[in-house]
Amino acid sequence: GRGNAWFNYGVFETLHKIVDSNKRKQKTYFYKLSDDSYSVYKKYVLTKYKDFPGVCHSDDLGYLFKMFESTGIISASIPSKAQLTHRRMVKMWSNFAKTGDPLPKEENKDKSQDSDLKELNWNPVNKTNIQYLDIAKEETTMRSFNDIEEERYQLWKNLFEIGKEFKKRTKEQLEKQCLQKE
Numbered sequence: 001g002r003g004n005a006w007f008n009y010g011v012f013e014t015l016h017k018i019v020d021s022n023k024r025k026q027k028t029y030f031y032k033l034s035d036d037s038y039s040v041y042k043k044y045v046l047t048k049y050k051d052f053p054g055v056c057h058s059d060d061l062g063y064l065f066k067m068f069e070s071t072g073i074i075s076a077s078i079p080s081k082a083q084l085t086h087r088r089m090v091k092m093w094s095n096f097a098k099t100g101d102p103l104p105k106e107e108n109k110d111k112s113q114d115s116d117l118k119e120l121n122w123n124p125v126n127k128t129n130i131q132y133l134d135i136a137k138e139e140t141t142m143r144s145f146n147d148i149e150e151e152r153y154q155l156w157k158n159l160f161e162i163g164k165e166f167k168k169r170t171k172e173q174l175e176k177q178c179l180q181k182e
Helices: 001-021 041-045 059-064 082-098 147-181
Strands: 031-033 131-135 141-144
Touching: 001 147, 059 082, 082 131
Parallel strands: 031 131
Antiparallel strands: 131 141
């Protein structure tokens, strides 16, 4: 579907380029938001889809920032069913901004003080196994991309390569025809 072509392919392609880069010095953390208990777009903008499962593109920003408040359209607070995800995301993004690690493993850190993050583990992506933190309602955990996701990525990669080759050949043929007319 469109999601695979418009979003997923670009995400996979970027991740593959990041892990294949020899110049990479910083860790890259990847996540997928699956918790759809607070979808700003479905609730206020795309209301006809409000009963559809899943999240919209950039719904994650609603957990971190007050969306559209300056426009007066939306000034809603995050519902109680989404509070844990909200607290986790704010803490992890703040940690990342301060330390470069969303879940710093400081030896003297008292994890009991931060019960929202206590059970979480978020590994940076690496070449051998591209994993992501799946931020879900019930269970937030590390997951690996499955074979279907990888197959979809390869399919779109092949289609885009065919498109590039077609464009190149078409351009060459047009240039050749123009030269013949002269």
